[in-house]
Structures are given as structure tokens and as C-alpha cells.
Amino acid sequence: MFKIAIFLKPYRKECIVGPAFKLLEAILELLMPTIMALIINNGVIKRDVDYVIKMGGLMVLMAILGFGSSVVCQYYAARASQGFGTTLRNKIFEHISSLSYAQIDKFGTPSLINRITNDVNQLQLAIAMLIRLVIRAPFICIGAVIMAMILDFKLSLILIAATPVFGIILYFIISRSSPLYRKSQQYLDKIALVLRENLSGVRVIRAFAKNSSEKQRFNQSNDDLTDIVTNVSKISALLNPLTSLVMNGAIIAVLWYGGLRINAGRLSQGEIIAYVNYITQILLALVVVSNLVIIFTRAFASAGRVNEVLETQSSIVEKNTVKDSNTKNINIKNINIKNINTENCNTFITNKDNPAIKFDKVSFGYSVTGDMALRDVSVEINHGETVGLIGSTGTGKSTFVNLIPRFYDAVTGEIYIDGINVKKYPLSVLKSKISVVPQKSILFTGTIAENIRWGKQDATDEEVMAAAKIAQAEEFILSFSGGYSTKVSRGGANFSGGQKQRLAIARALVVQPEILILDDASCALDFATEAALKKAIKQNCSNMTVLIVSQRVSTVKHADKIIVFGDGYIEGIGTHDELMENCKVYNEICISQLSNGEAVV
Ligand SMILES: Nc1ncnc2c1ncn2[C@@H]1O[C@H](COP(=O)(O)OP(=O)(O)OP(=O)(O)O)[C@@H](O)[C@H]1O
DSSP: OTTGGGGGGGGHHHHHHHHHHHHHHHHHHHHHHHHHHHIIIIIITTTOHHHHHHHHHHHHHHHHHHHHHHHHHHHHHHHHHHHHHHHHHHHHHHHHHHSOHHHHHHHOHHHHHHIIIIIHHHHHHHHHHHHHHTTHHHHHHHHHHHHHHHHOHHHHHHHHHHHHHHHHHHHHHHHHHHHHHHHHHHHHHHHHHHHHHHHHTHHHHHHTTOHHHHHHHHHHHHHHHHHHHHHHHHHHHTHHHHHHHHHHHHHHHHHHHHHHHHHTTSSOHHHHHHHHHHHHHHHHHHHHHHHHHHHHHHHHHHHHHHHHHHTOOOSSOOOOOOEEOOOSOOOOTTSOOOOTTHHHHTTEEOOTTSOSEEEEEEEEEOTTTOSEEEEEEEEEEOTTOEEEEEESTTSSHHHHHHHTTTSSOOSEEEEEETTEEGGGSOHHHHHHHEEEEOSSOOOOSEEHHHHHHTSOTTOOHHHHHHHHHHTTOHHHHHHSTTGGGOEEOGGGTTSOHHHHHHHHHHHHHTTOOSEEEEESTTTTSOHHHHHHHHHHHHHHOTTOEEEEEOSOHHHHTTSSEEEEEETTEEEEEEOHHHHHHHOHHHHHHHHHHSOHHHHHO
């Protein structure tokens, strides 16, 4: 919580002025019972109407001033808490963007969403309460006790005796509810996870008639959350009644002992009324303190979760040491395109005599599973080569390509691009060199042209159209009445799987990367379109190094080189014909997919 308080720094003024006005309101409130005692003793008992009117008017003025102060404080509290929340959300978002895939996997997307929304909301509420009540409530409590002591010290011993009882109650509630709040946030994460899976997988769930079992799973998560929130509420609910019980007990004791002191002539009627007023103020302030305790207990749990994200240092450490002499080496034919990477690349010198990509004894495992997805992989890929990566499911093909742009870092071994270790590239340069089209094509709301421009914000219309043409997307784009301005709905729901894939490929091509990675990115295309796509890439982007991940032999068959994966190892490297000769695994894959005759053609 205290670490996060740094985000309040720009709102120092609000944090000082807000509580100052609340303090003014509290002072005015504290004076009220004493003025009332004066009215009773000097006005009502002595029947002095002028005095009653004069002092009554003063009380009204004080009430108006108190109300004004409260409004000003509220305004500053809202400014500070909203500003704090906005800054914190931005910071968390920015930080999450810097984390590696592995770290994001570790937190889980639903949990990160909850942390950036729900947890920040809890903290915002705590900040607003901090400014509005954290000074006022204790001030009223202590001030009312002092005022009560000034009125009658002996009577105040009853209040002093009640204080430790109140302390014990607070300790009991906090120590029991705090861990439960933390747990309830975890259950909230679980609900978000189930909800996310269900909403994104709604078609699959319906297709497999899994509605009722999924409903049960959601109900279970919901019940778990309800149980824990009910438990914590039961404990927190004790706070207000127990506080009232203690303070009302104190009021009864004060009235009884105060009556004795009035009879003994040591206390006036006005004073006992003022005294009871002070105790009521203390009671109300204690109820506020109790609620503050609950809000802050929750906020501490949320602060821990937010801190956990902010304190996670990205495992992808960026170095700024590489120079790349390569500029504008990619050229889409017939179109005059400026290389967007020129600015970055001019400052980085790499050696083009080296292989485009080199894996040197690379091993990698996802920390979640603990198993190695790649083991001791060494391979070299030359500039301008088209390389097919094939193998059964789960053999490490995607893992292999994900290591190149540093979505993950190798556990052991090194990866080089143009002879330079990928860890030595600034990430911006690395990203400008490589375009990845993932297995699942993701489109964003906007137009088709805007989606393609995601790759390169300042791409001209000609560049966008050229990329779409190579990606075999031009024909279907032009078949829409809106053409390139056709709207893409959320998640690209208004496009077929194959259309989405072609738009995603166009988005990658518009960058004119040196390395293009197609991770099973053409699996939804028919054979003819896929063949046309490969031909267009070959013809128009001849300098580009292309890696094509696929399980289909027909997709990789004509590649310059094919890498065959088998459970984290490389089983064979070569052309289709070479592998048919000497790689058993490749042979088996071919035979399982094509008739023997077709496979060797
Ligand atoms: N994010 C992840 N977290 C944990 N394990 C993972 C993750 N991604 C992949 N794996 C595991 O790593 C291994 C290799 O997976 P990878 O996705 O690289 O295989 P693949 O050959 O690309 O498979 P496919 O052809 O089915 O896409 C698999 O055993 C898989 O379970």
C-alpha cells in the first residue's frame, strides 16, 4: 500500500487541502455540543430568548460552514482518488506490456484484468476515504474525548475504560477478515477465468452440448466466492453492533453516574446533555473508523496484488548494444516503399554474411509445466530461405519460432540473428526485423485498412494494397461494398477463418520484415490459395527469410529447407526429397498424409 502511495504524489495539494477542510468541519462539529450546553444553561434555564437566538444563529452559521467544508473536501477527494486510479491503471497496463509471455501466463489474463480493474477500484475507494475520513474520524474521537474530559474528568474515566475493549474488537475483526479478503480476490479471478473461457468458447460449448456442465462449473466458482464473501461479511458485520454495544454501555454508565453527579451538584443539566452528545459523536466516529478498517483491510489485500504485478521485473532484459547496417533490404516489387525501420536500423550494425537465424544448443521449458519443450536444438537458416517446420502436435514448432522474437528466452543455449545474439538487440529493432503471424488470427475493431496498418502505422494506401495482394486478400476485400474501409467487428467475427488469416498475413507483410514467421497461419486456406500465397511471397519478397510452421506436408513440401520436429528434438533437416530418403519421421508424416506416390513428387 505504501509503495503504491507514490502514485498520489501529483495530488499532494488535494491530499492536504481536502483533509484540512474536513478538519475544519470536525472542529465546528466538536464545538456544537458545548454551544448547546451554553444555550441550555444560560438561555433555556435562565429564559434568556435573545441569548438562545444569538447562539442558535451561531450554530446555524457553523452548520453551513461545516457543510461547505465537507463539499470542498469531497471535491478534492474525488480528484485525488480518480487521478490516482487513472495513473495506477496506466502504470499497471504499461508494466504488463513489458512482461514476457511466460510471466503473463503465470499471472493469468483474468487475474491481470481483475487486478487492473477491481483491485485498483478498491484502492481508489481507500484513497477517497483516506482524504475524507482518516483524519476526521480519529480527530472527532480524540477531540470529543478531550471535550468530555474538560466537561467532567471523572465521568470520562468510563470512556477511557471502554477504549481497550474497542481495541480488542478491532484486532479480532482485522486479524480474521484480512486473509479472507485476499482469498475472495483469488476466487474473483477464478470466476473471471471461467467466464472468459465460456464467452470466448461459446460456439465450442454449444457444439459439444456442454452448456449444463459449464453452467455447473460457473455455479461452483460463484458459490465458492459467495461462501467466502459471506464468511468475511459475517465477521465484518460484527464490527458495527459490537462498537455500538460498547459505546451504548458507556452511555448508560455515563447517564447513571452523571445523574448521581447532578444530584450531588457537581454537574449541570446542560453539561450532561453536551456530554451525551460527545459520546454520540464518539460512537458515530467509531462506526466510521470500523468501516474504514474494513475498507483498508480490503485495500491492503488489493495493494499486495497490484504490487505483485508492478514488482515483477520483465524477464526479457533489453540491451542496446547492437548495430545494424542493413537498411531497406526488403523490397516489395514495383512499389516504392520507405523502410520503416530505417531510423532504428541505421544505428545497429549486424553482419549479413552470418546466417539469418542461428540456434545454438537451445533448450527451453515453460515454467508452468516444468518439462522441456525444446532440447538442445541447433540449426542455421540462411538469408532469403523459405523454411518449413513440420512435426506432430506438441513437438515444439511454435515454441521454436516464439524464441526468435524473444516472446520467451531460451533456458540454455543462444539464438542469433545476423550473427548477433537476440538478447543484444533493442526490442524495438528485433520487432522491426521480425513479423509473426500466430496460429490464431486476431483482428481488432476498425476497418480492414486500419487492421493491416497495425503492422505499420504510416503505411501508404499502396503499401496496404500491395500487402493485401500478396496475402491473397485483395479479391475478397474488394468483393465487400466498403472495400478496404469495410468495418471489422469485435474479434473479426464478420470474417471467415481463412479471410482472417489472410488479413493477419497482410498485416505482417506491410511491415516488410526481414524475417516472416507464419505459425500455422495458412491452415484455414484451401490448397490453391495457399499455393498462390507462397508463390506471391516468393516472387515479391525474395530477400525475406520465411519460416512456415505447419502440420501439412503440402504446405512445406517446396520449401528450400524443411526442419522436422519430434518431441522437442530436431529429427531431420533437408529438402523434401532428402528427407524422404533419410528421415523416418518425415517419411511417416508424408505417408500418413499423402499417398506414397504423391509424397515424393
Ligand atoms: N504457454 C505454454 N505453457 C506451457 N506449456 C506450453 C505452452 N505452450 C506450449 N506448451 C507445451 O510445449 C510443448 C510444445 O508446444 P508447441 O506449441 O511448441 O508445439 P507445436 O509443435 O507447435 O504444436 P502444434 O502443432 O499443435 O501447434 C507442448 O508439450 C505444449 O504442451
